[in-house]
Amino acid sequence: MPSLDIEEEVSGDLMEKIRSSLAKRATGFPARLLYDPEMPQESLRAIKQKPASPTRSLVEGSRYHNFRDFFGFPQFDDPSFYYPERPALPHPTLPRTGSLLAAIRQRDHLLHPPYQSFDYVTRLLREAATDPRVSAVSITLYRVASKSAVVKALLKAAKHGKQVTVVMELKARFDEESNLYWADKLQRAGANVIFTPPELKVHSKLLLIARREDDESTHQYAYFSTGNFNESTSELYTDHGLFTADERLTRDATAVFEYLRDQSVVPPLQHLLVAPFGLRSGLNALIDYEIKQAKKGKEAYIILKLNAVEDKGMIAKLYHASEAGVRVELIVRGIGCLMPGQPVYSENIRQHGLVDRFLEHSRVYVFAHGGEEKVFVSSADWMTRNLDRRVEVAFPILDETLRAEVRHLLDLQRNDTVKARDFENEFVAPEEGKKPVQAQEATYAWLKGLKRRQRKEVPPRGKAPREKSNKKMSC
Known part of the structure; x- marks a missing residue:
């Protein structure tokens, strides 16, 4: 199925352009040909001879390419083919009925x-x-x-x-x-x-x-x-x-x-980091703060959970942070263009990814920030398109209890030794004597154990907060 080529069409009625392009989608000229290398060469030659065949854009790949069809995978009678049931849990503080x-x-x-x-x-x-x-x-x-x-x-x-x-x-x-x-x-x-x-x-x-x-x-x-x-x-x-x-x-x-x-006036924002006008600069400022802390000999770290790290500017910034002594930990599910663990420029950076039953989709940014840890949750990966050409929002978790909650779930993923793979695509093995951790199963179990009584300590908005804990969130 071809995608619509409208990125450079910046004039006229966008809706009409898309309607017109959709009408052509079934009969449009193919942009590339993905083929199974095991297919008969005679069949491949026959396809190449077709008038509409994109012979200059032949891409050798796996046997199957339309992975979206897996969402409708056929059902089988063998229960061993399936994960155990994990029904969605009720929320511990939101009411099941009422307002x-x-x-x-x-x-x-x-x-x-x-x-x-x-x-x-x-x-x-x-x-x-x-x-x-x-x-x-x-x-x-x-x-x-x-x-x-x-x-x-x-x-x-x-x-x-x-x-x-x-x-x-x-x-x-x-x-x-x-x-x-x-x-x-x-x-x-x-x-x-x-x-x-x-x-x-x-x-x-x-x-x-x-x-x-x-x-x-x-x-x-x-x-x-x-x-x-x-x-x-x-x-x-x-x-x-x-x-x-x-x-x-x-x-x-x-x-x-x-x-x-x-879409004319850039809004003044105090707490949200919003692309395309403030996310990149906000992230740079947070990284610069960690660099200053590291140079003073103080604890400095950055933990990032993302789908992709591709932007050259942000990668260079993380290299700079590593060189300054900032510990950087990446959990990257997909594209990662940064080279961790290299002498001098990235020796303080480590990276792994997590692929399991559910698609890891959330993005989380954590900064030590001089002991007053900042946690942002976002829709944005660190890709140029997300930082410069999209409206993206990174929102801070201001409530202390909820910030600890996000941090705990992130720590489960940092410590996964069942489904995590390192930068070399090798499974991460548990340390000797320690039990294996499967983050998604541990997350379900932990959220299932959250009781309403555990959260009653959270003060209603407008009342005095609890005293801050002195417990540090270590990297």
């Missing part, structure tokens, strides 16, 4: 799909759609499910007179047709659907709800996530989502939506 908005107003909550149910997100949207005090719902949509409960809730919100703003990304590869369909439905329902220009993709995952409270003041409720508003992928991709009414974060989220509405 989610009220619970979010009290304190922040972290959601960890697929270990915990994504239904909390769709429930929140349905609640907002019918709550008479909710005046507006704003959301960014990149990829949605084919029978999207998220969009259906937005349609209901528009029907109930809410001001619904949807930033719909039409250039989500191979989801263009689905997104066009839902965009049309939303527009017909009266929603304000915003399309970004061809040179800019909105990859961030943001939800903002405005509600008039009992004192007649308007408060904002937000959901920040590393994963799409997609019920289907939420069962397969590991992500982190933050429900919050913290004004420090909702104020910045409001500014991001204002930018997406007019």
Whole structure:
């Protein structure tokens, strides 16, 4: 299936360009030919002789290429072929029934799909759609499910007179047709659907709800996530989502939506790191702080969990940090263009990846920051396209308890000795005398053990926080 070549088409009606390109997709000229090296040479020669065959772009590969078909893999009767059942867990602090908005107003909550149910997100949207005090719902949509409960809730919100703003990304590869369909439905329902220009993709995952409270003041409720508003992928991709009414974060989220509405004025942000105008510089500043700490002889480290590390500038920055004595640890699932463990320039960098039952999809950035550890969760990989040509959001985990929660789950992945592979693609072996750790199984077990009583210590918003722990989070 060919992708749509619209990246350089920066004028005219983008929606019309995509509709036209989609109509040509089935009959378009092939860009390359992927073939199995074991196929009969006579068959390959016959294919090459076809008029539309891209003979200059022959790519030798494996036997099978359309991995998307694996999502519909046939079912077999042999139970040994399957993982044990891991049903989505209820959340320890979000109510199973009743108002989610009220619970979010009290304190922040972290959601960890697929270990915990994504239904909390769709429930929140349905609640907002019918709550008479909710005046507006704003959301960014990149990829949605084919029978999207998220969009259906937005349609209901528009029907109930809410001001619904949807930033719909039409250039989500191979989801263009689905997104066009839902965009049309939303527009017909009266929603304000915003399309970004061809040179800019909105990859961030943001939800903002405005509600008039009992004192007649308007408060904002937000959901920040590393994963799409997609019920289907939420069962397969590991992500982190933050429900919050913290004004420090909702104020910045409001500014991001204002930018997406007019795309002219760069918003002043205090806590969010947002590409394409502030994520790269913000990350550079955080790395520079670690470099200064290392040069003073103080503890300095960076831990990054990403899908890809490709940007030359960020790689050079990590090399510089390593040379200064900053310990850098990378958990990279996919593309990694950095060479760890090399004398002088990267001897303080180590890297491994994790591939298991669920697709590791969340991005987490951790900085020692002089003992006041900073933890950011993000939709952005360290690729040039994410830092410079997409709207991406890295959000800080400000609540101390939730910050420790993210850190604990990250530490499980750092210590995986069952599914982790090192930079040389060799399995990471457990140390002698230590039990093997399979991070995804350990994560499920740990989240299953989170009881409501364990989290009652978290103070409601507006009340005095607990005293800070002196326990350090070591790298």
